[in-house]
Amino acid sequence: MIEISSLSKSYGRHKAVDQISFEVARGEIVGFLGPNGAGKSTTLRMLTGFLPPTSGAGRIAGKDIFRESLEVRKDIGYMPENVPLYTDMRVREYLRFRGALRGLAGGSLRKRLGEVMEICGLTSVRRKMIKTLSKGYRQRVGLADALIHDPDLLILDEPTNGLDPNQIRAIRELIQNLGEKHTILLSTHILSEVEMTCNKVVIIDGGKIKAADTPENLVNSMRRAGRVSIELKAHKNEVEPLIAQFDEVTRVVGESMSNGWNRFTVFAAPKTDTRLKLGQLAQEHHWPIRSLSRKSGTLEEVFVELTRKD
Numbered sequence: 001m002i003e004i005s006s007l008s009k010s011y012g013r014h015k016a017v018d019q020i021s022f023e024v025a026r027g028e029i030v031g032f033l034g035p036n037g038a039g040k041s042t043t044l045r046m047l048t049g050f051l052p053p054t055s056g057a058g059r060i061a062g063k064d065i066f067r068e069s070l071e072v073r074k075d076i077g078y079m080p081e082n083v084p085l086y087t088d089m090r091v092r093e094y095l096r097f098r099g100a101l102r103g104l105a106g107g108s109l110r111k112r113l114g115e116v117m118e119i120c121g122l123t124s125v126r127r128k129m130i131k132t133l134s135k136g137y138r139q140r141v142g143l144a145d146a147l148i149h150d151p152d153l154l155i156l157d158e159p160t161n162g163l164d165p166n167q168i169r170a171i172r173e174l175i176q177n178l179g180e181k182h183t184i185l186l187s188t189h190i191l192s193e194v195e196m197t198c199n200k201v202v203i204i205d206g207g208k209i210k211a212a213d214t215p216e217n218l219v220n221s222m223r224r225a226g227r228v229s230i231e232l233k234a235h236k237n238e239v240e241p242l243i244a245q246f247d248e249v250t251r252v253v254g255e256s257m258s259n260g261w262n263r264f265t266v267f268a269a270p271k272t273d274t275r276l277k278l279g280q281l282a283q284e285h286h287w288p289i290r291s292l293s294r295k296s297g298t299l300e301e302v303f304v305e306l307t308r309k310d
């Protein structure tokens, strides 16, 4: 659905986006992540034809995003970072105006207006002036606007920015539902949201792609993956060296707990699971165990590892 190769954008001497390449397959929901200033919005604006790239190539649904940008825009619903709404218009009136700009008219426009207002939960506020709506409802108007021409591809730049947890959840569910019919590329800073909704993650930093994979693969490939925690009633000095001698174990950290219990955090090579060995070791030495668990990494840890500046 989206294929971009070596896409770059410079503002003067500053390379905001530096030779990035990635693909989004039809039907995928892809999270586009990166710290502030990473180049997310710049990339999304190039994809949607609002910003000419300095160099590189891109295709959306097989069409060249530069040479056929008007055609490409018909396939895309774009919700920019700051949704530019005419705040003196009423919700339905605004969406009707936007639908007309997209070439809809008469009965089909009316039908589609009803549909998008229903999908985005706007029916009850359709007669309100946009300026009287809360931020969350304005975001919904922006989303309805992006959906009005029923595009195959949705490109959403921080759709949940500035929303409260309830509204974030509502928009997330909306995006999940939309993902059944549409291909979606969305940028966000809310990583738990990405873990819940996205099949794929692209991480950008300093204008360069740092990773592109499924959330599971990213988490499993992390340096800190394979961490296991075990709580034993045994002396730290006795246990630590025995755990440390396993080949895949890189580090053991013991912490004292109450009543003679100790918790050992065992760091091991990526893609390993030391739980079985640790359980057997405890059994052999008759150490009482009260907990043995594998700590899976989080997308947040992956993000920090790939984008931190130290």
Ligand SMILES: Nc1ncnc2c1ncn2[C@@H]1O[C@H](COP(=O)(O)OP(=O)(O)OP(=O)(O)O)[C@@H](O)[C@H]1O
Residues within 6 Å of the ligand: 011, 016, 034, 035, 036, 037, 038, 039, 040, 041, 042, 043, 081
């Ligand atoms: N119109 C512009 N003129 C000059 N520099 C710009 C312009 N727009 C963006 N930049 C710079 O390009 C870089 C990338 O900006 P961009 O807005 O794409 O980041 P972002 O990943 O969307 O960040 P955020 O998470 O803050 O939205 C930044 O260093 C920014 O200062």
Ligand SMILES: [Mg+2]
Residues within 6 Å of the ligand: 040, 041, 042, 081, 157
């Ligand atoms: Mg941005």
